Amino acid sequence: MSGHSQFSNIMHRKGAQDKKRAKIFSKLAKEITVAAKAGLPDPDMNPRLRSAVQAARSQNMPKDNIERAIKKSQDNDLANYDEVRYEGFGPGGIGFIVETLTDNRNRTAGEVRSIFTKCGGNLGETGSVSFSFKRVGLIEFPKNSGSDDDLIEMTIEAGAEDCISNEDTHEIYCKADELHSISAGLENQLGEPNSVSIIWKPETLIPADIELMEKIIKMIDALEDSDDIQNVYTNFDATDEVLEQLSG
DSSP states (O other): OOHHHHHHHHHHHHTHHHHTHHHHHHHHHHHHHHHHHHSOSOTTTOHHHHHHHHHHHHTTOOHHHHHHHHHHTTOTTOOOOEEEEEEEEOGGGOEEEEEEEESOHHHHHHHHHHHHHHTTOEEEOTTTTGGGEEEEEEEEEEGGGSOHHHHHHHHHHHTOSEEEEOSSEEEEEEEGGGHHHHHHHHHHHHOSOSEEEEEEEESSOEEOOHHHHHHHHHHHHHHHTSTTEEEEEEOEEOOHHHHHHHHO
16 A cells, blocks of 8 residues: 555544645645646546546535636636646655645745755655656545455456555556546446546555654645645555554
C-alpha cells in the first residue's frame, strides 16, 4: 500500500477531514474552476472537470457549491492559476511531492520552503524525488461496489495494472494516459467512482515507526493547511501496528 493510501486511511480514522471540511471544499472548488476554465465548462466534455466534480461529490460537497465553482470559471476577472510542483525530503529522508495551484509563485514558494524547514526537511530540485515515483491513474470505488475478487477480475479485463482493496475502498491503478477510458468502462459496471485522478505513486517505500510517522503527519498537516497546496504525496511505509497506534 502506498503512502498516499495509508495517509488517507489515517486521516479518515482520525476524523481530520471533518475538521478541515471548509478548507477541503475551498481546494475542490479551486480545482473545479481551473479545470472548467482550461477546457469546456461541461463535465461530460471535459475529463479533468469531470474528475474534479467526482472528487467533490465524494466529499459531499453541495451541488450548489459545485455549480458555483463551474460558473466562476467564466468570470473574466478570475485570477490565472499556475500549476507548480515542488519536491523535497522530510523527516527521516521521506520523499515529498507537493502540487500547487497558485496565483503568486513567490508567495507559494516561500510558504512551501518555510514548512519544509520548520518540519526538519529541505526542498530539492525538480526530479530529485519524482524519479522514484510513477505517474499513474487512480480510480477509487466504494467498498460496496463489489467483492475483492470481482474487482480484480474487472480490473484485468479493463486493462488496468493493479487493484488494491482495503477497508473502505477499491483502488484501481492504470497508465495515466488510459485513465479516463478505463474509468468510463468500469463506471458502466460499478457506478460512479469516488474519485478519478492522476497521482504520484511511490515505487520505493521507506519504513516509518510511530515517532517518524508523527513527524510526517505534522508536516503533511502543515502543507495541506496552505490554501495554495492541492495535493501531497509521500513514500513512507507504516505497519498495521503503527497505523493502529496513530488512529487510537
